[in-house]
Amino acid sequence: MKKNLLPAIRLTLVCLVFFCGIYTTAVWGIAQLVPNKGKGFTINQNDKSYYTNVGQSFKSDRYFWSRPSAVDYNAAGSGGSNKGPSNADYLAQVQQRIDTFLARNPGISKQDIPSDIVTASGSGLDPNISVDAALVQMKRIAAVRSIDAATLKTLIEQQTEKPMLGLFGTSKINVLNLNLALDKISHK
Incomplete structure (x- = not known):
């Protein structure tokens, strides 16, 4: 022993x-x-401090929506749902997100919805969305804030982060940075 x-x-x-x-x-x-x-990386605006590298919830029609989170954007509990693409509960949850998105974004068809706007990331804390996910929300935001689409498109282009060295990854947009920039040009 x-x-x-x-x-x-x-x-x-x-x-x-x-x-x-x-x-x-x-x-x-x-x-x-x-x-x-x-x-962490923080931004201070309007006497508030925001973490730019942690996803945050934006549900108002005035803002670009974030990617859904399986952990309700809680950085202390990072994680995914661990449900596979054949799980009935998971499919129902994604369908509910699709239905909500279609209801709040009239004129958009189901095929036009990028997957990242209705599916959560593996960490549940992804602060970024694809350029397509931002573009598909433009019409709603333009109507709510009375901003022309060209101004929103320019804002999206300014906030787009290109792939590293032009090779690694895809173009993406930090939703917090985009929405803070949106607030600067429109307070409606």
Whole structure:
């Protein structure tokens, strides 16, 4: 018994020292070298502070809608629904999102809805939507805010982040940044 118990206790102590002390200190130290010292990227506007790298809920017709979240945008509980594409509950939830989107965006057909506007990301915290997801919402926002579509299209183009090095990833738009920019041009 001593033959197995003592090495197990030693390994446990070594792991405790390493993972609770050395590793944690190393990660904290590296975080101090990056912008914002590992505290996330924030924007301050209208006496409010927003995290730009965490998805946020926008449900008003005045704003571009975010990607749905399986964790209600709770950064402490990141995660997906873990339901597969054949799960009846999941399909019903996606259909409900499609129906809501169609009802609030007249003139849009089901085929025109980008998948990212009705399906949650794996983390449930994705702050970005595709350019298509922004464009498909333009008509609703233009009508509610009395803004011409050309102005909204220009705003979308200004907020579009291109793929890294033009190769990696797809074009995307941070919904928070887009909606804050929208508020600057229209307060209606």
